[in-house]
Amino acid sequence: MDSILPILQQAKAASRQVAKLSASQRSQIVADIADALEKNFDKIVEANQKDAARMDPADPKYDRLLLDKDRIAGIASDARNVSQIEDPVGNVLLKRAMESGIDLQKVAVPLGVVGVIYESRPNVTADVATLCLKSGNAAVLRGGSDADDSNRAIVEIIQNVLKKHNVTPDAVQLLPTDRKFVTELLTAEKYVDIIIPRGSAGLIQFVRENAKIPTIETGAGVCHTFVEASADLDAAAEIVVNAKTQRPSVCNSLDTVLVSAEVAEEFLPKLLPGFKPFDVEIYADDRAFEILKSAGWKKLHKAQSEDFGREFLGQACSVKVVDSFDEALDHISEFSSRHSEAICSTDPELIDRFLTEVDAASVMANASTRFSDGALYGLGAEIGISTQKLHARGPFALEKLVTEKWVLRGEGQIRK
């Protein structure tokens, strides 16, 4: 294959057909996809075994790749949930009569063709396809080569359901994994309406550099927790330990602890019992280094400048002692990826200042950054966590897979 443009062109044509389906047709298709995924679990497992056979079981991605009967039931159950949630298509966002008498409405409508670029987890294939169909969009999926057999099996099952509903299978297409096609996808503004990259910082950077199509960036989380002098230090230690250790591989886990100089000596040792079971590696600035060394912590390094603003994605973090509230805010402003930022404090004024002045998708007081999550926010199936400011910010779901359209109904009006 020389070019994916013919595939994208078919997706565009298909998007016009999908946009015409009624809400109940869209729900029924997604519900039928859930059933079909369950019925065909042996076919999916067989394809998944081929993928697994190509990967070293010691690879940390191995577990994320594997599908068994339970996991497929989970994917089907997620699809069933998507079929039942309310979708925003057709919502009238504004309605008024213009001075000329024209009837004006602003209506939520599907985006058209949604392109998603992701890495190894095959469940994303079903998630994204069902969310796109439910919201009246066509999807072009560019999954990782690691999971290509699994993805092909899942997409084939979805396409068979589409055919049964007399919808063109072009509405959900899997792109070849050849890298040269990613650039082609990112510049096909004629056929693709939006690109959502889900994956590593490297992928997102590549998309930002090369996309001519509007994108919703997701992912990279460099998250701070600032333990301010008035904080309940025991509660703060619990929050920091949870934010760091509970699931360190995800974007809302903690990367840097900032602590007020006044309480650093008392606070930092309180982290160690919680860090102990996970053997957390600490990159500490000079003052924190001395305190933690005196407290007997072994996995301790002097922080280098690159350890601040670093996303660790493992059982490691950096620590810095700050002399003032403003120094903490300046540090966050400089190094945050604007994903999730937290303060531990009992001072209502400082809490308010933090929540107002810190520029991030989610800001929180006296809670673990791990709470930054679409399902916990009550949004339903999450598409990703946006770290940009336009259209979607923070965890986002189905309600952001639409755009607006102004609809005017006149009776021959002309402009004077």
Added chain:
Amino acid sequence: MDSILPILQQAKAASRQVAKLSASQRSQIVADIADALEKNFDKIVEANQKDAARMDPADPKYDRLLLDKDRIAGIASDARNVSQIEDPVGNVLLKRAMESGIDLQKVAVPLGVVGVIYESRPNVTADVATLCLKSGNAAVLRGGSDADDSNRAIVEIIQNVLKKHNVTPDAVQLLPTDRKFVTELLTAEKYVDIIIPRGSAGLIQFVRENAKIPTIETGAGVCHTFVEASADLDAAAEIVVNAKTQRPSVCNSLDTVLVSAEVAEEFLPKLLPGFKPFDVEIYADDRAFEILKSAGWKKLHKAQSEDFGREFLGQACSVKVVDSFDEALDHISEFSSRHSEAICSTDPELIDRFLTEVDAASVMANASTRFSDGALYGLGAEIGISTQKLHARGPFALEKLVTEKWVLRGEGQIRK
């Protein structure tokens, strides 16, 4: 000057100060700017004269450049309106208790630093600066070199008002017009949160190719009006003439007429009395050419393929005869810039199909595309007309100069 990064860095710092102002402070600053613009009209006119002296009065841009006492009063009056409209900052968009008991709110907050790139009209300087300040944002303005003296005078007046309110003048800055700085602006994602290009298709294309910062594209309008067989042909002729001739230099003016073959012979000659006073140049496909030639129209050309999908921005248009409703929709899908599209018809089903299936920011039945306008939609001071689908679509105003922020208030919650 080697780099504008120091300016952008100052803007970022200033944006944190502006975001902290109360709604009444922001309104007062904008109201004071309105007064100051009026009081300093001689200073503005003097600067404007210098700009005018550099331009050939025969240049079509000359009139758009000129400022006199009335026009400055108009700019001040617009600023006064901006000071009075409701601003969205602080609106609580969602509020719920999370399962863990954390109090969750989604709040509208300023974007931060808004970069605007525009061409010759100096009134844009005041418009954009006041809209940004009113919504709690800092602005970096890159105006055209034609209007540089006028822009400098206006920005200086604005900065003096800021100083009186103890706000740093860095909150509104004019960038040097040297072209090399545009690329620097478009890639300064660390300091600038959003770029809005206002101007020619060439400028917008350049921004799309080079920006690493999220942008809201505005502008280019390739607008069609489809006269369907059931249309009231006299009303349709009035609509087409109005859409083409009333102000052909703007983006919502008509570029292409599509007409059903069944009524082409009767309809097309009806355009000519209305086109006559403006001597409209017509680029017609073969069938339309024969009809218009028989009707005696002189300014007539055989359309070339590039005349479809062409934005004329003058008293000229293309005309095509179509054999079916679907052919019209396919043509629009192929050539529209997704700005404003109209149908003239009396068939309610076809009208519904057109309004639903045509993919454009504004779709209308039985009205002139010239109605696609933020002020006419009741939005207040328009920032531009977005032709993209994310964040803002169609005419947009102050309510889109904000982003969302998730604010969580906990009491020590950790994630199990």
